[in-house]
Amino acid sequence: MIWALILLPALAGGGAFFIKSDRPGRALLLATAAVHFGLTAACWRLPRPIVAASGWLAADALSLLFLSIASGLFLAVALYSMFYLGPSRKAPINDYLEGFTFENRPDAVFIGCLLLFLASMSTVTLSRHLGVLWVAVEATTLASAPLIYHHRHHRSLEAAWKYLLICSVGISLALLGNFFLAVATSSGSGQEMSLTMPVLLAHATEFSPEWLKAAFLLMLVGYGTKMGLAPMHTWLPDAHSEAPSPVSALLSGALLNCAFLAILRMQTVLDAAGLGQFGRTRLIFFGLLSMGWAAMLLISQTEYKRMLAYSSVEHVGVMAVGVGIGGVAAAGAMLQALNHSLAKAALFLVAGNILAVYRSKDVKDVRGILAVMPATGALWLAGILAVTGSPPFGLFVSELLVLKGAVAAGRWWVAGAFLAALVLAFVSMAWVALKMAFGRPQAEPALPHRSADLFLSVLVPAILVGCVLVLGLWVAGPVWTLVTEAAAAVGGGQ
């Protein structure tokens, strides 16, 4: 089962590079996504943890939560890609900003890289050996960099180069962190231990505290780069705004969580060693910094895809703060990961629709979406409301849980700063979104010959937003069990 979750997309991805015609390639993408999702769903029914490869791979509550997010989003994105890779995308495209024409990379490369991306993300979520985890996180970078450069022009190239370089260098630090951890394990017995989670958790008290702390810091900075924590987030807005919209959705919804998972694993080791507070303080610091930083940059944002990207920086901040506080806030953080992924992926897909019609990422050029594309416009508004944490959407619940945790722990400063950043983000995003949704379309945008709302392009984000709405009203039993179990693993649930 575990092996199938990794090997299936890996093999399909390898094969997809050689399929030159359109239909079989897309069918392969969709079929693999569906089977992967089915397998993930089947894992829910099995008793946890499901162990494979002599303990190196396993699905515990944390893995299963993040794996389900990645797998579900991938299925949504695969469906949406059927629309996105439509025949009209083949012709040279006129760049809206500078007026040159560019082409996309071949579909085969796009589909192959997408599937390899899924395989590497599955490996991240399922690996219980920190060395394997590192290898898998670096693999996600390599598989997704060509995706960011799908549109062949100089801005996407710049974004992909920055992404590749900053993340690779950042993750090198995490590798050094792994080595520090290995040194820490050898302090008690003089013998290094295997870096699998059960071994680490069982022996954590024997480790050298200094080296363990240093290892945590290196991993926090290293994986934090990938996760988009400020001030290491600089690659994120560029990559998210220049990548094709389905890829942005995956990067924001699934990839950031995977990097977060790596940090969470290390935090559990710190907890087991009795140094949990050290890690939590740092998580709160970087979390609040990210939220504040993102909120400031949201105010003056003129591109709507960049706005969504900065909102992602803000939300990973929320997750980091939630885990940092612990208790009920940790459950909030886990729920937040789920909600944010669904909502943000939906928004990026809707942004893809808007971009396809208006041919501009500039907020100024986009007016009156509701008039031009009623369904897309409605989804845009709903998505923005959801992602800014308004009731009755799921993010309201999860952010409230984090806030409640902060207040319950008596951390008034954290709660205050948290709330201030959220309000600031809400005001600036809602203002921009309202301007875009209402108002008169300027001088008839280069409107398409086809009808503006296409079935698939609306259906997929509608389902995602619907899920966030349902999660806001009622968290189903098994989901809540999984979330609390995952939160308990990272020090929640007291």
Next chain:
Amino acid sequence: MHSPYDLLVIVLVFLNFRLLGASQLDTCVTTVALQALVIGILSLFRTGLSWSWMPAMVVLVTLVKAVALPGLVRRAMRETGVVQEIEPFVGYTLSLLLGTGMLVLCFLVMRPLRVPHAGADQLLVPVTLFTMLTGLFLIVARRKAITQVLGFLTMENSIYLFGVAFAIQESWLVQAGVLLDVFAAVFVMGIMIHHINREFDNIDTDQLSSLRD
């Protein structure tokens, strides 16, 4: 007697200075390859020949880092027909001075760090850090995309060196995975450099500046 061993560590320090002061790309590539080779020899010193697969792994890693990866970089240079001159943001003399400062700093920082067991090498740890800083410096202070790749390789070398210093014996599977990742990273970077060259007619990264807030 440690003398040949210590000599190699000092050679590493000199190689870092050569990286900081070199004005030709070819020199830098050769230096990074030499660095990997020296680290390989050092790690053979440390591991000895006790485990059957360890020396084989060391040889494999060294071959990839000293031959294959520089080969990839050279291929990217050939294909893009890049000018050899490095064009630094920070001049060579200043780079060397800063390098000296970094080296002193590394020794100062690392002195109080308690090494948990006797197997570790006290001299090697600051040199590891110095190599890492050199790599970062190359990424930040040089203009061409190729030098950024070389900086990344230097960082990878330094991390491997850290493993050597503490005689960390990761399982061969993880080592192979890391090696594969680094190889793939340099491969993808090489392809991108090719595209950057085609798009901008050169590979200066200061042209990659249209995305900002």
